Amino acid sequence: MSVITTIEEESRKNLSTAKFQSERKIIQSAAVPVELENIDTDQIIPARFLKATTREGFGKNLFRDWRYENDDENKPVQNFPLNNKIYSGKILVAGKNFGCGSSREHAAWAIKDYGFDAVVSSFFADIFKNNALNNFLLPVQVSDAFLEKIFNAVKKDPATALEINLEEQYIKIVPTGEQENFEINNYKKTCLLNGYDDIDYLLSMKHEIETYEAVRN
Amino acid sequence: MGKTLFEKIWEKHVVKQIEGGPSVLYIDKHFIHEVTSPQAFAGLEKRGLPVFRPQQVVATADHNVPTLNQHLPIREELSRKQVEKLKENCAKFGIELYGLGHPYQGIVHIIGPELGVTQPGMTIVCGDSHTSTHGAFGTIAFGIGTSEVEMVLATQCLMQSKPKLMRINVEGTLNKGVVSKDIILYIISKISASGATGYAVEYAGSAIRNLSMEARMTICNMSIEMGARCGMIAPDEITFNYVKDRKFAPHGEDWDKALAYWKTLYSDADAKFDTELNIKAEDIEPMITYGTNPGMGIGITGRVPALTEISAEDKPSYEKSLHYMGIEPGAAMKGKKVDYVFIGSCTNARIEDLRMVAGFVKGKQKAKDVEVWVVPGSKQVEKQAIEEGINKIFEEAGFMLRQPGCSACLGMNEDKIPAGKYCISTSNRNFEGRQGPNARTFLASPLTAAAAAITGEVSDIRELIND
Numbered sequence: 171m172s173v174i175t176t177i178e179e180e181s182r183k184n185l186s187t188a189k190f191q192s193e194r195k196i197i198q199s200a201a202v203p204v205e206l207e208n209i210d211t212d213q214i215i216p217a218r219f220l221k222a223t224t225r226e227g228f229g230k231n232l233f234r235d236w237r238y239e240n241d242d243e244n245k246p247v248q249n250f251p252l253n254n255k256i257y258s259g260k261i262l263v264a265g266k267n268f269g270c271g272s273s274r275e276h277a278a279w280a281i282k283d284y285g286f287d288a289v290v291s292s293f294f295a296d297i298f299k300n301n302a303l304n305n306f307l308l309p310v311q312v313s314d315a316f317l318e319k320i321f322n323a324v325k326k327d328p329a330t331a332l333e334i335n336l337e338e339q340y341i342k343i344v345p346t347g348e349q350e351n352f353e354i355n356n357y358k359k360t361c362l363l364n365g366y367d368d369i370d371y372l373l374s375m376k377h378e379i380e381t382y383e384a385v386r387n
Numbered sequence: 388m389g390k391t392l393f394e395k396i397w398e399k400h401v402v403k404q405i406e407g408g409p410s411v412l413y414i415d416k417h418f419i420h421e422v423t424s425p426q427a428f429a430g431l432e433k434r435g436l437p438v439f440r441p442q443q444v445v446a447t448a449d450h451n452v453p454t455l456n457q458h459l460p461i462r463e464e465l466s467r468k469q470v471e472k473l474k475e476n477c478a479k480f481g482i483e484l485y486g487l488g489h490p491y492q493g494i495v496h497i498i499g500p501e502l503g504v505t506q507p508g509m510t511i512v513c514g515d516s517h518t519s520t521h522g523a524f525g526t527i528a529f530g531i532g533t534s535e536v537e538m539v540l541a542t543q544c545l546m547q548s549k550p551k552l553m554r555i556n557v558e559g560t561l562n563k564g565v566v567s568k569d570i571i572l573y574i575i576s577k578i579s580a581s582g583a584t585g586y587a588v589e590y591a592g593s594a595i596r597n598l599s600m601e602a603r604m605t606i607c608n609m610s611i612e613m614g615a616r617c618g619m620i621a622p623d624e625i626t627f628n629y630v631k632d633r634k635f636a637p638h639g640e641d642w643d644k645a646l647a648y649w650k651t652l653y654s655d656a657d658a659k660f661d662t663e664l665n666i667k668a669e670d671i672e673p674m675i676t677y678g679t680n681p682g683m684g685i686g687i688t689g690r691v692p693a694l695t696e697i698s699a700e701d702k703p704s705y706e707k708s709l710h711y712m713g714i715e716p717g718a719a720m721k722g723k724k725v726d727y728v729f730i731g732s733c734t735n736a737r738i739e740d741l742r743m744v745a746g747f748v749k750g751k752q753k754a755k756d757v758e759v760w761v762v763p764g765s766k767q768v769e770k771q772a773i774e775e776g777i778n779k780i781f782e783e784a785g786f787m788l789r790q791p792g793c794s795a796c797l798g799m800n801e802d803k804i805p806a807g808k809y810c811i812s813t814s815n816r817n818f819e820g821r822q823g824p825n826a827r828t829f830l831a832s833p834l835t836a837a838a839a840a841i842t843g844e845v846s847d848i849r850e851l852i853n854d
């Protein structure tokens with residue numbers, strides 16, 4: 171059993187890295203709906219799994235306490251969407267105020283490591299949003315009404331594909347063609363599209379930072 | 388037009404404004420701890436970078452540490468490794484570490500203010516969401532993720548978009564038995580766990596001005612529980628007196644210079660906020676939470692909302708939450724039995740909190756079936772509690788005074804509340820599993836927690852104290 175899980179997890183990971191380049195622009199995939207509000211980072215990755223000193227391997231504990239009964243991997247909670255075989259894909263859809271609570275970046279690592287490339291919600295907590303963006307996990311904020319449309323479409327047909335176009339900033343329910351635009355600041359968009367991260371930019375500014383320090387003191 | 392406190396500090400720290408994007412913000416002080424820093428150091432090593440300004444970084448071990456027998460090696464292997472990794476990284480990169488065994492060790496948000504590292508007008512970050520605590524001194528202080536920890540270690544800067552601004556005015560006099568924790572639980576219950584997302588919040592008004600520094604920290608600490616980027620209070624004489632003569636506070640001429648600047652840190656009369664909220668102190672009762680986010684709170688005499696009061700859209704989450712808590716919609720909270728009492732965390736483990744609890748329990752006994760843990764926020768708090776004889780009062784009452792750390796606030800060490808048990812806690816989060824898998828948390832003030840310790844159930848402190 172555990173061997174199968176490992177292989178599955180490996181292939182899922184390979185899949186997501188292989189397609190990563192093109193997916194920066196367009197993600198088209200079925201979605202996994204977790205229709206709950208205020209999902210906090212303690213649920214996404216419970217504190218007892220934060221003891222690692224590397225960034226890898228958090229995916230297997232994503233939503234750990236909602237996924238398994240009494241922390242037992244042999245007892246998956248059947249109706250939890252991650253365990254429900256009818257749902258699959260690289261897009262996680264969740265209720266409003268997703269990612270509230272602790273600043274642990276491990277939450278973004280866990281979602282990404284599990285194989286998601288985007289999270290859709292009608293509202294994101296600030297720190298989570300930054301953490302997601304710093305890990306090339308795209309947070310897509312939609313209206314409450316559009317979120318409900320997505321939930322309904324996915325519940326009716328779990329194979330429903332969603333299309334997220336970062337370049338043109340829209341998300342579409344493919345079979346119905348309904349779509350909505352989402353916001354992302356230009357700077358972050360450029361970073362995501364080109365694979366830059368903030369630290370490269372900041373390092374390139376060392377001189378300006380030193381000048382700032384000198385003038386201020 | 389005038390400026391807000393936030394704008395005054397923010398503008399002084401902008402190194403560069405990127406067109407149509409975030410600002411490059413300079414960070415004065417950076418706190419780190421064992422859980423959210425190892426991957427950041429690993430990142431630096433991979434890039435072959437030093438820590439840019441190691442003297443602006445302060446480290447401590449708090450999340451993982453045991454709260455008994457701290458002189459022994461940490462039993463749990465992964466926790467021990469993480470704490471050792473911090474030590475190793477601090478030594479390698481030249482960072483001051485107040486680790487286990489050090490007289491300054493403690494919860495990161497308790498030791499910063501206590502040592503005078505936290506000072507008005509600063510920008511402060513830490514890989515921890517409750518960094519908002521430091522805002523009580525009139526600082527811009529916020530939690531960051533590990534990638535951002537790496538950025539600050541490497542450059543002392545962060546890319547940040549300016550948040551919207553909200554002011555919450557609390558005017559009037561607090562009722563008997565009501566303390567600062569009740570103010571913030573009340574505010575969050577009114578505006579919800581996401582009500583301030585995207586905002587920097589300034590707390591103002593006579594009820595806030597009258598609070599001590601430690602009480603103000605409790606309020607700013609929980610700003611994140613309504614989603615706020617940070618919380619802040621304009622510094623005043625109370626702030627200056629608190630900071631003066633602390634270890635890392637400026638001295639002599641430097642003090643005079645700093646003080647002159649700090650006195651300019653307030654929101655101008657004509658400053659504009661995007662949102663403003665007015666609260667009457669008289670309306671606030673001792674508070675208690677019943678659900679699984681800090682917005683699910685009510686006055687101690689109130690009732691848990693009935694299903695008819697919840698919108699259709701919110702119902703699934705609401706029912707899941709009450710089911711987890713084992714609480715009926717419409718139920719009263721008063722009289723609910725508790726199994727554990729946890730007095731600790733960066734919200735309420737300062738010396739004033741311990742004094743407040745001791746003042747009430749002196750000469751009383753804990754209820755028979757209740758286990759009571761008091762976990763001081765730092766070695767210095769612990770030392771002071773012992774000097775003042777507070778440890779004796781706790782001992783006589785049957786409370787257990789443990790050693791400093793985050794402890795049962797997040798149950799990363801061995802201090803966990805068993806599944807299904809009820810804990811009344813002075814910490815800041817009642818999320819599912821926060822205090823241990825399937826543990827059930829009621830958030831309350833130190834006084835309300837102490838009342839439950841004595842009676843064994845959720846109680847109205849006002850009925851147990853005289854004026």
Ligand code: SF4
Nearest residue numbers: 517732733793796797
């Ligand atoms: S006491 Fe709790 S909230 Fe505070 S830093 Fe520790 S774990 Fe976080």
